[in-house]
Amino acid sequence: MSPSKPKVLIIIGDAAETLDTMYPFYRLQEAGFQPVVAAPQxxxxxxxxxxxxxxxxxxxxxxxxxxxxxxxxxxxxxxxYAGILFSGGRAPEYIRYDEDLVRITKHFFAADKPIASVCHGVEIPAYADCVRGRRMATVAKCRFDLEVCGGVFVDEPCVVDGNLVSGRTFHDNGHYVGPWIKLLEKACQPVA
Known part of the structure; x- marks a missing residue:
């Protein structure tokens, strides 16, 4: 790991979606960030x-x-860490109950750091009680998870709500990852 590059967490577990994970992983590297894959173990x-x-x-x-x-x-x-991405797939359904993941998630929302979520990734901030009043995209089958926890479902390829950027599925990678990286770049600029 490079000490000079800002680090960004990518949250996964078994059955994380490949494209939801790997596309942002490599885009972060291209943009000069150090992706750090975090999981239960x-x-x-x-x-x-x-x-x-x-x-x-x-x-x-x-x-x-x-x-x-x-x-x-x-x-x-x-x-x-400068930011966080909640990858999709089936993993979020199982890892969302991890107390340390809940702690981590709450930090990024409270600190107003750049957050990305795609597909089932919404299940993690929803469980952590971080989506109340927030507009988000997610796969249609997770709409209930978002709305029952107080979030607002938006059926678009990229939804930006302050520090939170979201997409529905890996088909939206080309729409939501770029705006999230721009937020990371802005957050990591030295204050003049």
């Missing part, structure tokens, strides 16, 4: 790929790439 995780195939009424899942977590949630000092 420091180990290798299996990502997946999701798509609603023609003729299917539910999402089909395939194995995707694997990724190594750089740090466990319990070891994260959120003060050291």
């Amino acid at each position: 420091r180990r290798r995780y299996q990502m997946v790929m999701h798509e609603v195939k023609p003729g299917w009424t539910i999402t089909k899942e395939w194995e995707g790439y694997t990724i190594e977590a750089d740090i466990a949630f319990a070891d994260v000092d959120p003060e050291q």
Whole structure:
């Protein structure tokens, strides 16, 4: 890890969506940030790929790439990070109950740092009680999770609500990741 580059957390677990994770990971590197993959434990995780195939009424899942977590949630000092991304896939449904992840999530919302969320990623800030009154995009099947926790569902490829940038699925990567990175760049500029 480079001490000179601002660090940004990418939150994952087993069954995190491959494109929801890897596209922002590489875009952060291109923009001069150091992506740090955080998960329940420091180990290798299996990502997946999701798509609603023609003729299917539910999402089909395939194995995707694997990724190594750089740090466990319990070891994260959120003060050291410029921003955070909640990746999608099935992982958020399971990891959202982790007390350290809730602590981390609440920090980024309270500190007004740049936050990105895609697809099922919304389940984490929703569970952490951080979405009340916030406008967000998410996959339609997570609309209930957002709204029951006080958030406002918006069916658009990129929704910016202050420090919070969100997209519906990996199909929106080209729409929401860029605006989130611009917020990170602005937040990391030296004060004149």
